[in-house]
Amino acid sequence: MNGPTIYDVARESGFSIKTVSRVINGESGVRPETIDRVERAIKALDYHPNPAAQRLGGGKLPTIGIVVDSIDDPFFGEVIAVVERRAVEMGMDVLVASTGMDAVRARTQVERLVRRGVSALIVAPFGDDAAARADLPDDVPVVVIDRKCGIEDKDVVRVTDHEGAVEAVRHLVAHGHERIAFLGETAEFTTVQDRLSGYTDALVEAGLAVEPELVETRCWSADVAYPLALAMLAPPDAPTAVFASTPLVGLGVLRALKRLDRQDVALVVFGDFPLAELMTPPTTVVDQRPTPLAHAAFDHLARRLDDAHAPVVETVLPTRLIQRGSGELPPRETS
Amino acid sequence: MNGPTIYDVARESGFSIKTVSRVINGESGVRPETIDRVERAIKALDYHPNPAAQRLGGGKLPTIGIVVDSIDDPFFGEVIAVVERRAVEMGMDVLVASTGMDAVRARTQVERLVRRGVSALIVAPFGDDAAARADLPDDVPVVVIDRKCGIEDKDVVRVTDHEGAVEAVRHLVAHGHERIAFLGETAEFTTVQDRLSGYTDALVEAGLAVEPELVETRCWSADVAYPLALAMLAPPDAPTAVFASTPLVGLGVLRALKRLDRQDVALVVFGDFPLAELMTPPTTVVDQRPTPLAHAAFDHLARRLDDAHAPVVETVLPTRLIQRGSGELPPRETS
DNA sequence: CTGAAAGCGCTTACAG
């Protein structure tokens, strides 16, 4: 039931286990010929190091931990998919953990993964800035994704939240809208705060008033967003356009529009989502492109695994406006 | 940097490490008072057993491995989300692995997880029956999900593929359709074979002809399904209804319908998907309900973790037809 | 009901 151990490889190759260990870990200062013989023995025996023993001996597990809001969120699903693929390529595997948007659980999940001995962590922090910062370990490489949360001592990969929101709202303005609603999640997140300030800035830039009754920041989930969107869009003096700060919020808005049987409300959603192109009209989005984001995060991870003291970097990826129809609707005639 | 060990707990509680070990593992034959004192010490020190040491000592890792086609598939995403939540409840964590629909990779992924020492595995097998069977280990509990692949010696949780397909096609027949297309993935899978036979059986039952040119089984992905659906639906004598064997295929069909600007083709998709209700018309589906399936799989896992020799069971969950509009369209007038 | 010993398969110092 158990495979060959380092002792078997040592015997087979004629060297000591220490030398085999050196070869496995790619340490320098081993004669090429020795490396060759050891590798031959490893192949011959189909030897694979025991990760638990590696860890206990003093190393880390060949494992990457990833902590996200929820695994079945399409955005994070794509991120995890990319990370898993890249990890497998380097012979590592991936431990997933979700926070369920619960700050306490976010903390315990990170703690558990660190205790497990993961080599590195990719984390979408959750909670207020202070909590998010406190949750992250200092003895394990961490790459923060999606939200900065005021974290300065870790590598961060995020998108241009502010600029993306500005672009979205400018786009609506350019199509003639003057009364544009903002629907978003709680303002606890830097991300959403940035998107909200982008919204505000774009309005001011266009010389339009920021109407507080058109700003709704309590959309925690699609289910919560739905009635709030309904309330916002049902009245005769409803806004002619909506900017939704996340795909989940956008989903709530789309449900409300369907319910109201309205296809004349302009909509731009921050974050692309599957089937957006199949809506009627197809949904215009600001794409945050999870795949490049995940690749960038993994690149940083690999770099830091190589050199724990590499300088901290923050990568801010550009978003991209994808015009599909809903964002190009003209303002409807107000009754 | 390192937390307390079992020795610290032994010292703190006044017992030996063996007794502490007994308490940790819930072994019987320990005095209640002893248990109490040890647990108190564990709490006081905030002790957590080192998983790598547990594993190396002879146990398994408190870890569940899950192998699926792809992590960003909404169906599997939901399954993984449920499994992760349940696992965390029992203090275990989750290693994810994707096959990318590649039989070779399916094998190596399972092998890797077993080598890592996971306590149990949840696997959506990939490949032909013989390969799928050969891939699964016998020394680790395995629960097979979604596809049976002729596996008889493992717990299996799947849905009523045949009956679900029959119900879908009957539904279309009941709404007056006589020319119903089948679009699906390769016939390599039992799952799709069952859905195809359900389609055929329902047609025969209704006294309708099975027209080979209406059966397309080469839809590997949404991208492949799209042109095939286009080719099937563009001609003037196109079928009036479509049964899509998976959500991915359904997506291809929806794109084709959008492209053809047709809202009068009846459609039932096997497998629910997000935003189905927001299509025009809303998409009628046969829901395979990933959440109950995942819970059932986890229940089996927990049972087998308790008793490795529990009898093998196969759970077949019922599907559910959700009428949303697209499946209730009447046949269009043929030109 | 409890404990002392040996061992799991690696790694880290430390030698030479």
Add this chain to the structure above:
DNA sequence: CTGAAAGCGCTTACAG
């Protein structure tokens, strides 16, 4: 450039 020793933190037999 290579190796012998000790130790990581648990568990499994085996005693008593």
